[in-house]
Amino acid sequence: MTERLDVVAIGNAIVDVVAPVEDEFLRENGVEKGVMTLIDQDRAAALYAAMPQAREISGGSAANTAAGLGAMGARAGFVGRVRDDQLGRIFAHDIRALGVHYDGPIATEGAETSRCLVLVSPDGERSMSTFLGASTELVPSDIDEALLARAEWLYLEGYLYDTPEAKQAFAHAIRAVKAGGGRASLTVSDPFCVERHRADFHRLLPELDLLFANRAELLSLYQTEDLETALAAIARDVPLAAITLSGEGAIAVRGQARAHVPARKVRIVDTTGAGDLFAAGFLAGLVQGADDAASARMGCAAAAEIITHIGARPEADLAGIIAKA
Amino acid sequence: MTERLDVVAIGNAIVDVVAPVEDEFLRENGVEKGVMTLIDQDRAAALYAAMPQAREISGGSAANTAAGLGAMGARAGFVGRVRDDQLGRIFAHDIRALGVHYDGPIATEGAETSRCLVLVSPDGERSMSTFLGASTELVPSDIDEALLARAEWLYLEGYLYDTPEAKQAFAHAIRAVKAGGGRASLTVSDPFCVERHRADFHRLLPELDLLFANRAELLSLYQTEDLETALAAIARDVPLAAITLSGEGAIAVRGQARAHVPARKVRIVDTTGAGDLFAAGFLAGLVQGADDAASARMGCAAAAEIITHIGARPEADLAGIIAKA
Numbered sequence: 001m002t003e004r005l006d007v008v009a010i011g012n013a014i015v016d017v018v019a020p021v022e023d024e025f026l027r028e029n030g031v032e033k034g035v036m037t038l039i040d041q042d043r044a045a046a047l048y049a050a051m052p053q054a055r056e057i058s059g060g061s062a063a064n065t066a067a068g069l070g071a072m073g074a075r076a077g078f079v080g081r082v083r084d085d086q087l088g089r090i091f092a093h094d095i096r097a098l099g100v101h102y103d104g105p106i107a108t109e110g111a112e113t114s115r116c117l118v119l120v121s122p123d124g125e126r127s128m129s130t131f132l133g134a135s136t137e138l139v140p141s142d143i144d145e146a147l148l149a150r151a152e153w154l155y156l157e158g159y160l161y162d163t164p165e166a167k168q169a170f171a172h173a174i175r176a177v178k179a180g181g182g183r184a185s186l187t188v189s190d191p192f193c194v195e196r197h198r199a200d201f202h203r204l205l206p207e208l209d210l211l212f213a214n215r216a217e218l219l220s221l222y223q224t225e226d227l228e229t230a231l232a233a234i235a236r237d238v239p240l241a242a243i244t245l246s247g248e249g250a251i252a253v254r255g256q257a258r259a260h261v262p263a264r265k266v267r268i269v270d271t272t273g274a275g276d277l278f279a280a281g282f283l284a285g286l287v288q289g290a291d292d293a294a295s296a297r298m299g300c301a302a303a304a305e306i307i308t309h310i311g312a313r314p315e316a317d318l319a320g321i322i323a324k325a
Numbered sequence: 326m327t328e329r330l331d332v333v334a335i336g337n338a339i340v341d342v343v344a345p346v347e348d349e350f351l352r353e354n355g356v357e358k359g360v361m362t363l364i365d366q367d368r369a370a371a372l373y374a375a376m377p378q379a380r381e382i383s384g385g386s387a388a389n390t391a392a393g394l395g396a397m398g399a400r401a402g403f404v405g406r407v408r409d410d411q412l413g414r415i416f417a418h419d420i421r422a423l424g425v426h427y428d429g430p431i432a433t434e435g436a437e438t439s440r441c442l443v444l445v446s447p448d449g450e451r452s453m454s455t456f457l458g459a460s461t462e463l464v465p466s467d468i469d470e471a472l473l474a475r476a477e478w479l480y481l482e483g484y485l486y487d488t489p490e491a492k493q494a495f496a497h498a499i500r501a502v503k504a505g506g507g508r509a510s511l512t513v514s515d516p517f518c519v520e521r522h523r524a525d526f527h528r529l530l531p532e533l534d535l536l537f538a539n540r541a542e543l544l545s546l547y548q549t550e551d552l553e554t555a556l557a558a559i560a561r562d563v564p565l566a567a568i569t570l571s572g573e574g575a576i577a578v579r580g581q582a583r584a585h586v587p588a589r590k591v592r593i594v595d596t597t598g599a600g601d602l603f604a605a606g607f608l609a610g611l612v613q614g615a616d617d618a619a620s621a622r623m624g625c626a627a628a629a630e631i632i633t634h635i636g637a638r639p640e641a642d643l644a645g646i647i648a649k650a
Contacts, residue, residue: 017415020640053392053419053638056381067378086411086437090342094378112411313378315345 005101005150006074006287010143010173011062011157012135013080015087016272018118018310019054026127031119036128036190038162039117044131047117056087057311058094059116060135061189062157064273064312068280068302070098071318074287077101077147079173083134087113094313105142107134124268124307132162139165140172148173149180152287153210155279158189161197174207185210187279194220205237210286212279214244231258242282242296244275250300252282252292259293264304273312277302281322294325301325330426330475331399331612335468335498336387336482337460338405340412341597343443343635344379351452356444361453361515363487364442369456372442381412382636383419384441385460386514387482389598389637393605393627395423396643399612402426402472404498408459412438419638430467432459449593449632457487464490465497473498474505477612478535480604483514486522499532510535512604519545530562535611537604539569556583567607567621569600575625577607577617584618589629598637602627606647619650626650 026033029050039047058067060080069076078095082088084106091113095102111133119127138160148154154177160166174184186208188194188201194217201221205211211234215227218241222230231253234241241253249262281302285295301324305316351358354375364372383392385405394401403420407413409431416438420427436458444452463485473479479502485491499509511533513519513526519542526546530536536559540552543566547555556578559566566578574587606627610620626646627639634640 048418051422053383053422054415055636056415058378090379090381093373097376097378311380 003150004075004152005077007066007069007153007155007283008077008079008148008151008177009062009066009155009157010079010170011160012060012114012132013063013082013091014060014114014116014130014135015091016057016059016116016118016312017048017054018057018120018272019052021052021119021121023121026119026121031127031129033121033127034125035192036130036159039129039131041131044115044117044129047129051117051119055310056090057313058091059118059272059312061159061187061276062155063095064276065155065280065283066100067095067098067313068277068318069284070095070100071314072280072284072302072322073319074284077151079143079147081105081107081135081138081142082113083107083111085113087115088134103144107137110134110137118272120270120272120310124271126270126272136163136166138169140169143169143172143176145176148176148182151177151180151182153182153283154184155283156184156186158187158193158197158201161193161200167200183209185212185283187212187275188217188221191216191220208238210240210242211238212242212275214246214275218243240292242279242299244278250278250296252296254292257292259296261293261296261300263300266304266308268307270310271307273306274303276312277306277314281325284322297325298322328475329400329477330402332391332394332478332480332608333402333404333473333476333502334387334391334480334482335404335485335495337385337439337457337484338388338407338416339385339439339441339455339460340416341382341384341441341443341637342373342379343382343445343597344377346377346444346446348446351444351446356452356454358446358452359450360517361455361484364454364456366456369440369442369454372454376442376444380635381415382638383416384443384597384637386484386512386601387480388420389601390480390605391425392420392423392638393602393643394609395420395425396639397605397609397627397647398644399609402476404468404472406430406432406460406463406467407438408432408436410438412440413459428469432462435459435462443597445595445597445635449596451595451597461488461491463494465494468494468497468501470501473501473507476502476505476507478507478608479509480608481509481511483512483518483522483526486518486525492525508534510537510608512537512600513542513546516541516545533563535565535567536563537567537600539571539600543568565617567604567624569603575603575621577621579617582617584621586618586621586625588625591629591633593632595635596632598631599628601637602631602639609647622650623647
C-alpha cells in the first residue's frame, strides 16, 4: 500500500459525553469554564453522577480534525489508542465512517477508552473534564512508520504531551513523516497545556513546519500580553503559523507575510471542536494547493459549521461548505 | 420506603445509536422505513459498519416514557435489564439524571446492553434496527413487587412481549401493581409487534385500565381497515384508550366518550420517541387529575417537543411546555 495520504493525525482517542448545563452547575461543581481539565477516576465518577442526561459523540481534538478532513474528502489517517471496549468500538466506527484510515492501536488490557465530560453553557462555551484512559498510554511503538511515511502532513495534538512516552512517540512520528518527504504540524491545544509544556513546545518548534494556536495559547507560549509581540515571535520560530482569534477570525503568519480572514457570523450552539475543525479546513486548503488566505477561509468555514450544533464531529455537508469557501 | 410513585414503567433498556441517512441508504441496506425490526448480531455488525458516524443517546420505548415523566417532575420508576458494561452505565446514568428511580436489574453476565440502530431520514421518519441484548432476558424475578405496589400506574411496553419470560414478568407486574391499589397500562409499541402478539394482547386487554396505540397498531389489533370500527372495539375492551394519529393529533376513548385533540405543528427533525413522549404527557395529565382531553393535549405537547430534535429523550424544559398545555 503506497498511496499517499494528505494528513495523518495523532492524538487522544476520546468519546465525548456531552450535556447542556447552566453556568451555575459549573460553579457548584468546581468546573472551570472554557478550558480542558484533567480529572481522575473518582472526580469523573462524581461529576458524571451530578451531570444531566448526556449524549455520547466521538471526539478527541486531533481525531476531530481527522474526521473533518475525512468529511471534506481528504485522505486522512488517525493514530490514537482505545481499549477493546464498547466506547472504543464506537470511536473506531465513527472515525472510519468518515473515510479516515484508523487501525487503533486497540488495547486488550489496561484503562478503558478515554472519555471527556463536555458541559455546554447556554452561551455555547464548553468546559471539558477529561478522564484520560487508554489514549494516554500511547507509546513510540504504536507509531506506524509506514503509515507516517505516506503522509504529506503530520498533525500532532499538544494534549498528548502530558505523558513522557507520548513525547517520544511524537518525536518518532516527526522523524517518520519527514523520512517520507512529509511535513509536521502541531496544535498546542489549550492555554493550560502550554503552561504545562512551554519549554518542551519551544524545543519542538524548530522541527515543525506549521503551528496551530489560538490567541490565549500563543500569548502563553511567549509569555506576553501583546498579540503583536507573539505574532512576530512565532513568525521567527516556525515557517507557518495559523492563529485563531475566535470572533475575530484567523491569521496565517508566514515570515513577514500575514493573511487575516474574518470569522463567519453564525448562531453558536456549542464551541466544542471549533479549533479542531479550523485546523481541518486549513490543512485541507494547504493540501489542495490553496494559498494561506484561502486555507484560513476554509478553516473558518469548517469551524463555523461545527459550532452551530452539539458535538465536535461534522454533521452538515462539510465538503460543500468548504468548496464554497 | 413507602412514598407513592406516579408511574413505574417496564421495558427494554436500550441505547440508541442515531445517524442521519438518505432514504437510498435504507433501500441499499434492506432496512424497512418507519418500523422497528429485530436483527441478530451479524446483521447488527454489518449494518453498523455501513452506517455513518452516529451519536449514542439513551432510548428504549418505555424508558423514554419514564424519562419524559421524570423531566415533567412526575415521580417515575423504570425496570429494564442492562449488562454491567459501558452502555449499561450510560443508560443508568441518563435515566437517573432525570430523577427516575432505576435499579436495573444490572446483569453481571450474558448479552451486552441492548442497542438500537436508529436511521433518521431527511423527512424525520426513523427506521429502527434493534439488536436485543441484555434487556430481553428480563424474568419475573426481576420485578420488584414492593416497587410496583407503590405505583399509581404501571406502564408496559409491548416490545418486551417478544420473549415468553417477559410475558410472565408482565403478568407478575400487573398483579403487583393492582395489589397496591394501582392501575395497569400497556403500549402495543409497533404494528409488527401487534402482528406477532395479537392473540396474547387480546388476552391481556381485560386486565388493563389503559391502552396506548397509534392508528396502524389499533387497526392491526382488530384486523380492520376502518378506524371507527377499531375505536368502537377498543372502547368495549378497555376502560380507557389513548390513540395517536400522528399529524391528526390524538383521541382519548373512554366508553362512549371521546376527546380528540389536534397535533401541534412543529418542524419535524426526528420522530423517534413521539409515541413514548405522548404516553408520558398523557400519564402525567392523569396523575395530576386532568381530564382526558387535557391529558391528551399534554401528550401532544410532549410529543411535539421530542420530534423537533435528534433522540427520544427530552431536551427542552418539558415541565414548562406541559404546564402551558
